[in-house]
Amino acid sequence: MGRRKLSFGDRSEIATGTKAGWSVRRIARHLGRCPSVISREIRRNSTKTRGYQAVGADVAAQRRRARPQRRKVAADPVLKARVDADLAASWTPNQISGRLRLEAADPTVERMANSPDAKGRTISGEAIYQYIYALPRGELARRGIMLPSKRTRRRPRSIGRSRGGPIVAMVPLPARPGR
Secondary structure, three states: OOOOOOOHHHHHHHHHHHHOOOOHHHHHHHHOOOHHHHHHHHHHHEEOOOEEOHHHHHHHHHHHHOOOOOOHHHHOHHHHHHHHHHHHOOOOHHHHHHHHHHHHHOOOOOOOOOOOOOOOOOOOHHHHHHHHHHOOOOHHHHHOOOOOOOOOOOOOOOOOOOOOOOOOOOOOHHHOOOO
């Protein structure tokens, strides 16, 4: 089954199936989709009082898909100031994330010099990387920020390549002598 978005027709079939009392697997089989897709859709878009409504689910899905999405760092001025200051001090995103977690968990820990107060907010290293890589090209250099990897763009995943060469003179497990 390929990855394709649920259409409004799919959502109306899901609504009809849930009202008829069908199981998630039966709805998935009827639509030719994976049960986890149907389960996730129902869980995301159901309300306690009205259940699953196709129109509301479709509107919510369009809103979630809207681009550009606001990143957590860019949306919060306190976090943005802290992350920018720590990046300028040559901290890695994972170090910044760990330090914020430590400061939030233990109030006796003082913040680092030249770092604005994060007011107990935390963020993951991955969210900081997303913020960094969403910046316009050349912005890191203009700010004087240099990541340890010296990479200004994300590296694409390598698909289909093996990590090393073949094992020379490999002996299969059944052919090896016992202990």
